[in-house]
Amino acid sequence: MKKKIDNSQIFEFIIEELNTKDVSLTVKGHSMWPFLKSNKTKITLTKSHSYKKLDIVLFKYNNKYILHRIIKIKNNNYIIQGDGLISKEVVSKESIYAKVSSYTLKNKTTYTTNKFYLFKVRLWRLLRPIRRVLLKFRRNAQWMN
Secondary structure, three states: OOOOOOOHHHHHHHHHHHOOOEEEEEOOOOOOOOOOOOOOOOEEEEEEEEOOOEEEEEEOOOOEEEEEEEEEEOEEEEEEEEOOOOOOOEEEEHHHEEEEEEEEEEEEEEEEOHHHHHHHHHHHHHHHHHHHHHHHHHOOOOOOO
């Protein structure tokens, strides 16, 4: 008989582990598409004391643990958004537990400090006017998985 574990219990364990080491896990969900793909991308979380714009962070929002990107820092608040979403979250630094230091997709590891990776992220962020159309296509088409 399989025992089902609540996501919050898993993330509480992960946060505890982050006190002594980096933690790797496979992402679930589509909110960080096109950079992180559900069930295909393995991330490495690293505890940090400072966060900057474009970092992907693990944070708690409305009692849920979420992995999204910092898009702006304003008055000690972090405005965070999934790459594949239009909605935003506003959280304090205390709600952020770690950041993604690298991710692996199709046996290729990308470090989130890599200049080419950051260029692609900035380009995706600049595509805001057409991003809605691309996201709508993505939701309706299997070919972009």
